[in-house]
Amino acid sequence: MHAAINDVKITSGLLGRVSKLVKEQVLPYQWDILNDVAKDAVPDHSIENFSVAEGNDEGYPSHCIANFKIAAGREKGDFYGMVFQDSDLAKWLEAVAYRLMSDPDEELEKIVDDTVDLIGEAQQEDGYLNTYFTIKEPENRFTNLCECHELYCAGHMMEAAVAYYRATGKDKLLKIMCRMADLIDQNFGPEENKRHGYPGHEEIELALVKMYEATNEERYLKLAKYFIDERGKKPYYFDIEFEKRNHASHFSYLYPPYGMYSNGPKYEQYHLPIREQKSFEGHAVRCMYMASGAVDVARLTKDEGLMDTCRTLYQNMVQRRMYVTGGIGSTPKAEMFTSDYDLPNDMVYGETCASVGMMFFTKRLLEAEQKGDYADTMERALYNTCLAGMSLDGKSFFYVNPLEVDPIISKENPDRAHVLPVRPAWFGCACCPPNLSRMITSLAEYIYTIKENQIYVNLYVPDQAIIHLENKTIELETVTDYPYEGLIKFNLKTAGEYEICLRIPAWSSNKWSIMVNGEKVQTEVKDGFAHLKRAWNTGDTILLELDFEPKRVYANPKVSKDVGKVAIQCGPLVYCLEEVDNGKGLQRIYLPKDSELQLERRTDKLLGINEIHTKGYRLKELEDETVLYASDTNWEYEPVDLTYIPYYAWANRGENEMTVWVHEKA
Amino acid sequence: MHAAINDVKITSGLLGRVSKLVKEQVLPYQWDILNDVAKDAVPDHSIENFSVAEGNDEGYPSHCIANFKIAAGREKGDFYGMVFQDSDLAKWLEAVAYRLMSDPDEELEKIVDDTVDLIGEAQQEDGYLNTYFTIKEPENRFTNLCECHELYCAGHMMEAAVAYYRATGKDKLLKIMCRMADLIDQNFGPEENKRHGYPGHEEIELALVKMYEATNEERYLKLAKYFIDERGKKPYYFDIEFEKRNHASHFSYLYPPYGMYSNGPKYEQYHLPIREQKSFEGHAVRCMYMASGAVDVARLTKDEGLMDTCRTLYQNMVQRRMYVTGGIGSTPKAEMFTSDYDLPNDMVYGETCASVGMMFFTKRLLEAEQKGDYADTMERALYNTCLAGMSLDGKSFFYVNPLEVDPIISKENPDRAHVLPVRPAWFGCACCPPNLSRMITSLAEYIYTIKENQIYVNLYVPDQAIIHLENKTIELETVTDYPYEGLIKFNLKTAGEYEICLRIPAWSSNKWSIMVNGEKVQTEVKDGFAHLKRAWNTGDTILLELDFEPKRVYANPKVSKDVGKVAIQCGPLVYCLEEVDNGKGLQRIYLPKDSELQLERRTDKLLGINEIHTKGYRLKELEDETVLYASDTNWEYEPVDLTYIPYYAWANRGENEMTVWVHEKA
Structure with a gap:
């Protein structure tokens, strides 16, 4: 288990600054955007040929809240935005919930409560919740899972619901999403009268696991497992639903003649059953979400075969398909993985969301098994591609994170039009900014993995933490200017026998030292962690020094x-x-x-x-x-x-x- | 003036072999394709994501002759193919005409005559000729010059008509095309009652110059000059016609929402009046055709300003925007030039047609002014990108000519899908194979430029040539295995005072020698040519040795x-x-x-x-x-x-x- 957000206060340093920025500046700014009141959120059109892959249609603004108001019957109007526009609000709500865990704020909580009321009103009689289908195509629910993100949007709102419930104890949104989960459960599953489908964009799998953990409702875990198991079975469900809807396509304007469907099975990872997949293929963000859900299901159902698949996929990625910055996705076309070692620095996609997804995936891997390599990858993604996704002032965002940019070529060569030399303020397809926000506001969850009486320190962050061990709660303070220095000091504030496991990153594996109360200690490094187990006294200090030579x-x-x-x-x-x-x-x-x-x-x-x-x-x-x-x-x-x-x-x-x-x- | 095709027999060597291949194998094969009877012309679909830029729609076959039969009323059916499908036949006819100049062939001539009859039947009462518009949109003639290639197709058929007239003296096709040229002249020009337009794809300019040279009809030269002068004037004609046709677009399936029109003025070189253009912009083939026509007009109208523009454009290209292989076009998107020095080897377009177009352009530059650099560029394009456009057996063709290929990446990375690792047999958009054919069958025209009593030898090719100087006709034999050796021997078969100017390529400028009758001579090199002027005797020999060190x-x-x-x-x-x-x-x-x-x-x-x-x-x-x-x-x-x-x-x-x-x- 990871440490809880309200138990870990990031106090200072780079991540402290970024967390503060997101809480104080980015979240209010994003709320304005969701409500179409942001003044300086005009998209940057300096590059005229801005790729359609980003969905940067001229039709700004967000309209996200407006969609909910229309679906709720509070306003008249038409749906506007991407078919997954609802998820922008869901991610924002989830981020706000994390913020409320560490920094309660009555005014902000009131905004959320009002928004939950709105969401409740937008929910249909039978529990269905999706503003696009409710407003535009109520008759076509669940007929185009391949392209239309219904389960994806539901998943994000489930994550928000669980987070807000954990933050405040308020269960209204959780109940709303239980009704939606129940409806999905009634519609999907192995039974003959149900649809044997799975989402085109994975997300609901990991969200259902969160719902299960919050409610103890076994059906949710079972449904998550069903989606994982069903994916890639032949005949392909997406072929079946495509025939059933007479070849109608939602994204045909982007990918004629058959929209996303025409990108082929790899694009949505249904080319093979997950357990037979040996490498991540297709859309990189989807891969990360799929694998995150798979690790969760494997951990909870003790499915070692599925876990092995996740390890194989992870290893193929970090050994062959990842940029040195922790970016993934080598092409703007379908934002996808290509082939082993194909990592062009100028044509790269390296979507911010994909690296955020790598953090989700590696966090779950660390919960399943404590291997330092997972945390090395998490840290690579976090400090490089993820942080690069946002400007220092929190006001503009990269979707694409290149390793080589020439602004003239980005302007004049349409192949490079996706490689922006400056961050735009917002995107028509606004997945990355709120995804970054919810990751940053929940950073505390990534720092520690707790395993019985062991504290695994994955990331070195100046913080004050309360850690609930199996039989004991301890307090721990970390003092460091990491990642700008290699010295990390831990002040132990609670006496007792427990084990502290400090990650020795691969880049420091040849040169590091640990001192306890000023005395150097020899410790074994196992799977990338140095283990310190003893009966600690209040006031003990551990000083870890990592190799900070460039x-x-x-x-x-x-x-x-x-x-x-x-x-x-x-x-x-x-x-x-x-x-x-x-x-x-x-x-x-x-x-x-x-x-x-x-x-x-x-x-x-x-x-x-x-x-x-x-x-x-x-x-x-x-x-x-x-x-x-x-x-x-x-x-x-x-x-x-x-x-x-x-x-x-x-x-x-x-x-x-x-x-x-x-x-x-x- | 260049030497005529029937006066220059290429006897052996690399170009001799390629010429023979085109005459004996490729032309009959292409005729079969135009008639949809080729058996092994199934397109290669090994790369699934074959770029739409190549127009490789599934809808093979060619249907080109069938379109003419339908337009002529001989057959029932619908038009099929690209809007410029007619030009495939035109290029083939032109190539055959060149072949007939050097190798008369009654059977082949009969085929052409029959085809000319067919073309005549497909021509409309008022002289209009274009199977697409005749079959599909007779009411929309001349309403979408930007996208619809009417003037382009007309230009190609004019080139064929002139070539066939010169080859055989038969003027039926020439008369057909005079009627079409007259119709165009009635529709376009500065007069108030005419359209103030110009072609979306340049070609007719250089074709009208050929028509003028064949018929002495001044109106054709005037119209060519009009198209050159009108291009790029504001308000843009393509904006005006776009409004007039209520935003209808022919290529909206490729480039939504407004087809080719949406690629912007640079794509079709109308961003500026030609005389104000300093660099080639947009679609590379169009640039070459535009510049070829401009050189012709400048030469014939003694327009030094326009000639200067052509020099500037040429220099910008060869000094900043050309691959070492003589390829041009740095991106598959719109097959276009990008910016100075942006020459990616893996993402390159380097269309075969564009390098063929470079040969058209440089040949004309050499006729206007005898500078070796133009021939250096011509030779670079010819021996590298142009020849690479066809397989050694003449049965398959490259559209795209990369400088770096990894077949796995071409298969798995859609950005590189246009970079085929093997030549396909034919293309839905089949511009390159017949373009290559007409260039190869007319190669003899590229070898010599004749200027009064000077013979400029641009290319070194084993041949036997009859050269018509101002006051004398001489015979000349070239013996060499160039480009596989640097020794080139000229046997002079006619006595008299004339000047032979041998190109000293830039790559040989530091090391070369000339011997006349076995004795080394010192000669001046001026603008890349070594000048040998004397009273020659029958049997004199010149031996040029160029630097053949790798x-x-x-x-x-x-x-x-x-x-x-x-x-x-x-x-x-x-x-x-x-x-x-x-x-x-x-x-x-x-x-x-x-x-x-x-x-x-x-x-x-x-x-x-x-x-x-x-x-x-x-x-x-x-x-x-x-x-x-x-x-x-x-x-x-x-x-x-x-x-x-x-x-x-x-x-x-x-x-x-x-x-x-x-x-x-x-």
């Missing part, structure tokens, strides 16, 4: 786009070069193999970062501008001082070039 | 995708590595700066090539397959023997990896 990172040679290139990492942070610090022509920069990397603390820059300074070379522009190809190379290199900044902080100083991977000079 | 080629450092990489060229041929010769993992290969490049003649391989052998290294695969990123690099290099083949010969031995650019090891 490091060069190289990709597996099979990653063809990274051959001959080097990236820089320090602690969990991947670094990048930006034009504003290093001038134009980042793709002409060479970093010598032996050039010293110097860390400098810059509290004044980008809200406080560690910069890395080093010396490199830049292949000079030619004096003769008429030469495009030549054999007599008088190409010259000029020495340049290079300044690296953490990847998450890029694109906060205007439109400019950026790169993570740099040529290495032997 | 050479390393480097790109301008601003071409970010080629930084740190090297290509190999020998003579005009760019070389590449293929997996079948070099094993998997071509992107892990390093070529040392000083590794010797050894040329080997291989008459037995790929119908006869020069291979290049050298020694390099390959970054080895890791033994530990679980590593994706690591700091402790035990990355190893293994020595490998490398075998390069000419780029044009790639993809003739099954599906495999290929690359032109290779990492350089310092």
Whole structure:
């Protein structure tokens, strides 16, 4: 089990700042957007050919609350937005619920209560809840699971319901969602009179597990398991429903002639039964949600075969299909995984939501089995792609997280139009911003995994925590400026015999030390965790020191786009070069193999970062501008001082070039 | 003026073989396809996500002749194919006409005559000729110039008409096309009662110039000039016609909501008046056709301003926007130019037609002014991208000509789906194969430019030529195995005072020699040509020796995708590595700066090539397959023997990896 949000107060540091920003700025801003009252939320149309994949139709605004009001009969009007527009509100509600756990706020709670009333009114007599179908196609409920996100939206609202119930004890939304879950349960299942389907976009599986854990209703777990088991069986359910609805397609404007359905079984992970899948295929976010639900079901039903599948999928991803920034998805087309080692830095998708999904997946894996590698991956996704998804001021968001950007090419080459050089304020398809919010507001859940009398520390965050062990509740304080220093001090405030398991990240596995009360201790590292078990006294301290030397990172040679290139990492942070610090022509920069990397603390820059300074070379522009190809190379290199900044902080100083991977000079 | 096709017999060598192949195999094969009787012309669907940009809809076959029969009232049925399907026949007829110039053939001529009869029957009372509009939308003639290729198809048929008239003296098709040209002239022009439009796809401009040269009808030249001058004036004609037809779009299935029109003014080069354009923008083929027509008009009207525009556009292209293979177009989206130095090797379009168009453009530039650089570019396009457009057996064709291919990525990554690893047999949008045919059958026109008493030799081809100088006709024989050797021998068969100007290619500018009758001569090189002027005797010989050492080629450092990489060229041929010769993992290969490049003649391989052998290294695969990123690099290099083949010969031995650019090891 993870520690509860209200038991862990993140006190300061980078994550403290980001959490505060989301709670105080981003959530109110997003509420305004959901209500169409945000003034500065005009989408950025600087790139004209903005990919349709982002759904950035001109038809801003959000209209999300308005849809609920129309469905509730409070207002007249038509549905507007994506077919999954409801989920924007659900994610926001869930994020607010987490915020209320750590920072109760009467005014905000009142807003939620009013919104729950609205949701209740939008619910149909039989429990059905989905504003799109209620307003637009009431006769077509559950006829297009492949494309229409009904179960997905239901899942998100279930997550919100459970979170709000846990935050406040109020069960109105939970009851609303129990009625919807019951309706879904009446409609789907192995029985002959039910539909033998599963969601096109996974999400409800993990949500039903949360509903089960909140209500103890076994049917919900059983239904989650059913969706996991049914997926990919032949004949394909999506073929059957496609025939039944006479080939009607919701997304045919995006993917003619048959909409999403035409992307093929891999897109929605129904190409094979889940247990036969060996690699994540198709839409990356869906993969993460599917796998998260699968781990939950495997853990609760003690299904070792399913767990093994999850391990296989995880390993294929982190060993072959993940960017160094923790981004996943190598193409904007269907936002999907492609093939092993195909990781183009300029064409990458690397959706923020997908990396948030990786955190969901790895958190669940850590609950199932305590392996440091899972937390390494979680941390990679969190500190790099996830944090890069939001600007430092919390007012703009990336959907796509590239590792190489040239603003001119993004403007002039439509293949790169999805690679924005600055964060837009909002998206027509607004999945990422509220997803980021609910992850950040629940960050406390990711820090500790509790297993009987063991405390596994997955992430090092300055916090004050109350941990409920099997037979004891203890208090623990973490003091650190991580990820900007490698020193982490734990102040133990409760005496007793229990085990503290500190993650030794792979990047620090060759160099780390632990001192207890000032004395160095030798400890065994097992599956990436150093285990400290003893009878602790109040006031004991543990000092963990990790390797905070900046490091060069190289990709597996099979990653063809990274051959001959080097990236820089320090602690969990991947670094990048930006034009504003290093001038134009980042793709002409060479970093010598032996050039010293110097860390400098810059509290004044980008809200406080560690910069890395080093010396490199830049292949000079030619004096003769008429030469495009030549054999007599008088190409010259000029020495340049290079300044690296953490990847998450890029694109906060205007439109400019950026790169993570740099040529290495032997 | 260029030498005429019937005056130049290409006797042997690479181009001789290709010419023979096109005449004897490809033209009959294409005739079968136009008539829907080809048996092995089933399109290759091995790549499922084959880009719609290629128009490879499932609806093969061609139906081209059938469309004419239906329009002529000979058969019942509906139009099928692209809106520009007529041009496939036109290009084929033009190619056949060129073939008949060098190799008369009664049977083939009969086929053409019959086809001309058919075309005549398909022509409408008032001279209108276009099977799409005649069959499908007779009421909508000339209402959608932006998208519907009416003037383009007319232009191609005019080229065929002129070619057939020149080949046989028969003027029936010429008269048909005069009537169509007259109709167009009645409909378009500066007068108030005419439409102030211009074609969406340029072509008719250069065709009208050919019509003018064949008929001396000044109106045709005037109309060509009108189309050139009108293009890009504001308010945009395409906006006006778009409003007039109530926003109807022909290609909305490809580019919703407004079809090609929505690609914006640059796509069809109407963003600015041509004279104000400084770089080629938009669809690469259109750019080449536009510029070809502009050079013609500039030459005939002595319009130095327009000629200057053509020079500027040419220079921008060859100095910033052209692949080393002579390919142009950096993206499959709209098959277009993007921005300076944006030349991705894997995402490239490099359409065969665009490089054929470069040959049209450079041939015209050479007729306007004799600068070797134009011929260098022509030769680069011809021997690399154009020849690569067709398989060695003449049975399959590339539309897209990549510089880097990984078949697995082409299959699994939809961004790369346009990059086919093997040539398909035919395309739904079949512009490239017949375009290649007409260029190859008219190759003789590209070899010599004649200017008063000067013979400019642009290309070195084994041939026997009759050259009509201002006051004299001379005979000339060229003996060479170029491009597989650098020795070119000219046997002069006619005495007299005239000037022979031999191109010294840029790649040979530092090392070349000329001997006349066995004695070395010193000659001036002016604008890339060595001038030999004297009173020649019958039996004189000139021996030109060019630099045939294989050479390393480097790109301008601003071409970010080629930084740190090297290509190999020998003579005009760019070389590449293929997996079948070099094993998997071509992107892990390093070529040392000083590794010797050894040329080997291989008459037995790929119908006869020069291979290049050298020694390099390959970054080895890791033994530990679980590593994706690591700091402790035990990355190893293994020595490998490398075998390069000419780029044009790639993809003739099954599906495999290929690359032109290779990492350089310092």
